Amino acid sequence: MASLLNNPTVRGIAFQIVFVLVLGWLVWDIIDNTARNLQKANIAAGYGFLDRTAGFGIIQRMIDYTEASSYGRALLVGLLNTLVVAGLGIVFATILGFIVGVARLSSNWLISRTATAFVEILRNIPLLLQLFFWYFVVLRNLPGMRERMTLIHGIDLNIGGLHVPRLVPGEGLWLVAAAIPAAIAATAFVTNWGHERQDRTGDRPPIGTINLALIIGLPVVAFFIAGRPLGVDFPVFNETGPLLRRGFQAGTGLTIIPEFIGLLLALSLYTATYIAEVVRSGIQAVSKGQTEAAHSLGLRAGPTLRLVVLPQAMRIIIPPLTNQYLNLTKNSSLAVAIAYPDLVAVGGTVLNQTGQAVEIVSIWMLFYLGLSVLTSAVMGYFNKRAALIER
């Protein structure tokens, strides 16, 4: 018996069980206590309100939504709006961040100093201020609702947003849609073949170019075979008529609202500065000997960066990059300040109309937690792939 008590494995497990039990009891007690107190204070509780009619409008919706839709659907609209701005923000911030990060290390004085100035200015100004700057400064300088500034034919800008043609899917579009996974499968095949050939003969076939041609070419060919099944709906601009009817006609073309543009711009630029620093430090962490060795083997600057330095730098870059992605996603909740209807903004309206504070906050928290965990998982997968495989 005494030996069992002194057994470190048994003791370890016992302590863990006790810890989990205490934690579980604590969580249960908080939930139970909150529920009872809400009841005692005559505050209705539960998620039943999600089925009730919302009754308010939302300016940007990617799924069908009217005032007659339910609160649940309104929250879904907000959730999708968060996803689209966070997703696009991550893409833009990554591209810009890598460019600026590499540019900071450029031997060209002008390029490296410009990149440094960009990073130092933008990352040292609070994001909310940048959001207001991009939104209000830009908004005030745009032409009014009844005017327009034509960028290129069919694409116009005014205070109502960016008005672009909308693509209308026609019959036979499935062929184009099917061509995309087919092209991706083909690239995997080409890549495999290329590696094999390099291993066998030492010759490097232009895999990148072939793959790019496949990804673009195959859907384009499919598009023409299917008889160009894609209509274009141009935004209609009314110059005459009663004042309120002038300007871009609702329901024609696609309007990208300025709130979205402002938020995307601020999030991308702000996060790009951090990503640039991550990239720069990652590259600098790769020993200079690697570059020198590559040069002495006859590799030029481009391939050296691409084939020798970056793959090693990625190991260092990916974990902090994940943090930046998570930050960007969470920062997108500042959207409500400039009227972009994200999950927090829509949830706030629902909260006020129903008074279900605890429920709405729990939905917010669960969504952001879920999204962050998912992002972490995806980046964890990439990290594993980039990690040094020791034999």
Add this chain to the structure above:
Amino acid sequence: MYRTIASILAGAAMAVTSFASAGAGTLEDVKAKGFVQCGANGGNLIGFGATDENGAWTGIDVDFCRAIAAAIFNDPTKVKFTPLNAKERFTALQSGEVDVLSRNTTWTMSRDSSLGLQFVGVTYYDGQGFMVRKSLGVSSALELSGAKVCTQTGTTTELNLADFFRSHNMPYEVVAYEKNEEVLQAYEAGRCDAYTTDASGLYAERLKLTAPDDHMILPEIISKEPLGPAVRQGDDKWFTLVKWTLFALLNAEELGLTKANIDEKKTSDNPEIKRFLGIEGDFGQAIGLSSDWAYNVIKQMGNYGEIFDANIGPSTQLGIARGLNNLWSKGGIQYAPPIR
């Protein structure tokens, strides 16, 4: 934003811990700590709840809280204000962070029934309206079909707006900001054709525009917005006290009692005035206060009409007419049960 969430969470956390202590009785708590904690408008709504350049609170909602302090302590300065936004306000009251919420809040059934609150009455009968540029050439809200409308999120406004446009089959788009400041800036920048909120708020916000005269408020009032103070459910004593403070303000105006003449009215033979001043009967004791509580309120703050005129009346920059908010005997609908 983070402040909002923090406040809501703090509220939720307090919901876990503090309802037991709130059960002790709000009046006893207030007397013990020596001041009334009042939830006021954090959005600088001129005439209702705003801070002036010296940081002093002004407005009709704020003065109502001072009246409560005058009734309890005979000292209108014994009140502390918590600035709240539209989203935070109910949680702040529910959790006991404030003793009374006096923040141009619309009395609705769902708020009265499922939020654990009770509205004590109406300090201002309001309704939602629209402000537009005069250059738009619109003279009625019914001509706003297809308009883009700016408003503040988290209020009853969004719902009224949707109801109005839907019931008239007019398309519209709503751009909803978190704070009044941003709504106004966006409206001024031309992001929207119209700005909607309670008419009282429109008068106040219009003054903040660079050229107020270029803008007009449309005549239509599209909703009923009875604005009033609210307290927590379950403390009837406190509820009664706050309610009768409001009634005292109204009754004083009806009886012709003002800040200036209340001392000389002490010699009045009118039994109603005698009861009001606590010379006859002890109505104050029944609500846990001294018998001259109503005298203190009027002596310190003036009657309802005086508070109205000082903050939002025709002689102020807001210039709002009494209208519905006049006494029932003068063509309005403000009516208080008698003190007897």
